[in-house]
């Protein structure tokens with residue numbers, strides 16, 4: 001007999017496995033808005049603590065619209081997708097389950113922010129925008145006096161076709177874990193769902209918007225809704241790492257470029 005006073009919440013989703021279709025929970029814990037001049041932040045924080053064992057969390061998901069020629073970027077990325085899939089064998093798709101045909105499963109073999117192999121004005125412009133937003137995000141969270149650390153960046157991209165979705169995954173949780181992010185190039189009507197690491201049953205939905213950068217701590221699990229339109233859905237994803245980060249992929253052939 002189950003004690004009726006015990007409330008059971010079901011987490012039916014696990015990293016690396018098929019997710020149930022997304023349904024927005026009614027109770028997204030401690031959500032507050034943070035308004036920057038040209039960006040918005042969603043703050044999440046644990047409820048008041050009355051026990052030594054209650055979990056603590058505090059994080060911000062930031063979203064900023066930037067001005068970039070998305071048609072030029074779309075054309076470049078679709079051309080690169082074909083080149084990369086032809087050139088490299090499939091490896092890990094980072095638990096997204098996009099599979100061996102995806103450019104995502106080649107993410108360890110290229111870095112969009114590598115200046116030698118990706119010397120395009122539009123990429124340089126995007127890098128500057130990410131750097132600027134990183135500074136705004138860090139200063140907003142820790143205060144204007146906070147020294148924004150120097151960082152490196154690993155950047156790849158995902159192309160999803162009709163019927164596909166990115167399954168729940170997170171980028172890292174080791175001691176040097178820093179910030180992850182996405183830039184939406186083309187999205188149709190889709191959302192990215194961010195999951196509190198302590199409350200998987202209270203996901204937070206953020207509508208994807210072409211031309212927007214999102215930033216979040218790299219330990220936050222996330223996944224997408226299913227892509228339903230004929231046009232490909234294209235997003236760029238990145239890890240921002242601290243300069244002194246010693247945790248690298250074995251396949252990182254050279255130092256990641258400075259952001």
Ligand SMILES: [Fe+2]
Nearest residue numbers: 169171222237
């Ligand atoms: Fe991701």
